[in-house]
Amino acid sequence: MRGHISKAVLIETDLRKAIERNEFRLYYQPKVNLQSGKMIGVEALIRWFHPEKGFIPPLDFIPVAEETGQIIPIGEWVLRTACIQNKAWQNAGFLPLVMSVNLSNRQLYQSQFVDVVRDILTETGLAPEYLELEITESMMVDTHHALPKINELRDLGVHISLDDFGTGFSALYYLKEFPISKIKIDQSFIRNCTSDSNDTTIVKTIIAMAHQLKMGVIAEGIETKEQLNFLQKSLCNHGQGYLFSKPLPPEELVPFFDEIEDIIHREGIPQELNTKNLMDEMLENEKYHFIAEKILNYMKEMNDSLSTVREFAEKINKESVHPADNLLAEIDILEATIQAVVKIVKP
Numbered sequence: 001m002r003g004h005i006s007k008a009v010l011i012e013t014d015l016r017k018a019i020e021r022n023e024f025r026l027y028y029q030p031k032v033n034l035q036s037g038k039m040i041g042v043e044a045l046i047r048w049f050h051p052e053k054g055f056i057p058p059l060d061f062i063p064v065a066e067e068t069g070q071i072i073p074i075g076e077w078v079l080r081t082a083c084i085q086n087k088a089w090q091n092a093g094f095l096p097l098v099m100s101v102n103l104s105n106r107q108l109y110q111s112q113f114v115d116v117v118r119d120i121l122t123e124t125g126l127a128p129e130y131l132e133l134e135i136t137e138s139m140m141v142d143t144h145h146a147l148p149k150i151n152e153l154r155d156l157g158v159h160i161s162l163d164d165f166g167t168g169f170s171a172l173y174y175l176k177e178f179p180i181s182k183i184k185i186d187q188s189f190i191r192n193c194t195s196d197s198n199d200t201t202i203v204k205t206i207i208a209m210a211h212q213l214k215m216g217v218i219a220e221g222i223e224t225k226e227q228l229n230f231l232q233k234s235l236c237n238h239g240q241g242y243l244f245s246k247p248l249p250p251e252e253l254v255p256f257f258d259e260i261e262d263i264i265h266r267e268g269i270p271q272e273l274n275t276k277n278l279m280d281e282m283l284e285n286e287k288y289h290f291i292a293e294k295i296l297n298y299m300k301e302m303n304d305s306l307s308t309v310r311e312f313a314e315k316i317n318k319e320s321v322h323p324a325d326n327l328l329a330e331i332d333i334l335e336a337t338i339q340a341v342v343k344i345v346k347p
């Protein structure tokens, strides 16, 4: 009989007992500044150690927990445990880190979610700027519900980052409307970013777009020196991946804190080259604004001249039998083109 019961049902039954039985652990994976090599934060990732079945990966049980609603107590446990840990590191005298916590749809749509976050911050004494919530593109689809919540969280002082960017809807509208401070490039693009020219272009484009939108950008799943060097040259701000460290339990991660900061100096491109790249990008940005301004002025002048030509053509039409119809149609097209270009250029 038992063979007919789906894996999800078994997981659901066991999940109910997992919090009480203390079967969950949080592991932490470092996030590193790709220019300075400094560790800027960690991402909390849940681990379930089942007494009989052993380790169950999050992707096997988070979707079930999401479906059954069990993600609410589990998510709250994750948030509280992560904040307690971060505060403990600060109390122990480590440089302050930002703790990132993954959210699920159901948590965000929970009516008192903002209160839950506020209460946990108060209870643990963690300042809100040291907490970051990772949301995914699918959570923003219902903008009407999600946007006020995310705005309230931002008003609390918590950071919001966009996880797995590029795998979901990637509607640029969301980036414009939501108070997102950082985009996380999904590891599926990083995997072949040095060997597949499409991935190279996608990664570079996401970085450039994030910077133009004044957002930070972090690459997930960096495993090799080549990927690191490519991302440094492309001016990706931050990175995360097995090259620096796998997610580890806190007691195993702490002894590595100093070593993680050495990795960039050992494997990365020379610091001077990094600084030069940054300077070049700043100049390039300046140049972009300068050119954009020139184009806008040029378009404005062109638009003014077109109005004069249009007036003239309309006058001819009144006086004779529509000899200027074609000209008017051309003017319409030119005006529409100018408006389209202005929309693109306007920074």
Ligand code: C2E
Residues within 6 Å of the ligand: 029, 044, 045, 046, 057, 058, 059, 062, 075, 078, 102, 103, 104, 134, 163, 164, 187, 220, 221, 222, 223, 240, 241, 242, 243, 247
């Ligand atoms: P995510 O948030 O995108 O997390 C990144 C995943 O990539 C983690 O898998 C991490 O262990 C893995 N990873 C990190 N660096 C590398 C690398 O260099 N190479 C490779 N191949 N993988 C790397 P993990 O821990 O299995 O988590 C999978 C997903 O489960 C997470 O994706 C997240 O969506 C979800 N998840 C994990 N913990 C939680 C949680 O506490 N709450 C919620 N709602 N979801 C969670």
Ligand code: MG
Residues within 6 Å of the ligand: 043, 102, 134, 163
């Ligand atoms: Mg994440």
Ligand code: MG
Residues within 6 Å of the ligand: 163, 164, 184, 186, 187, 220
């Ligand atoms: Mg991710």
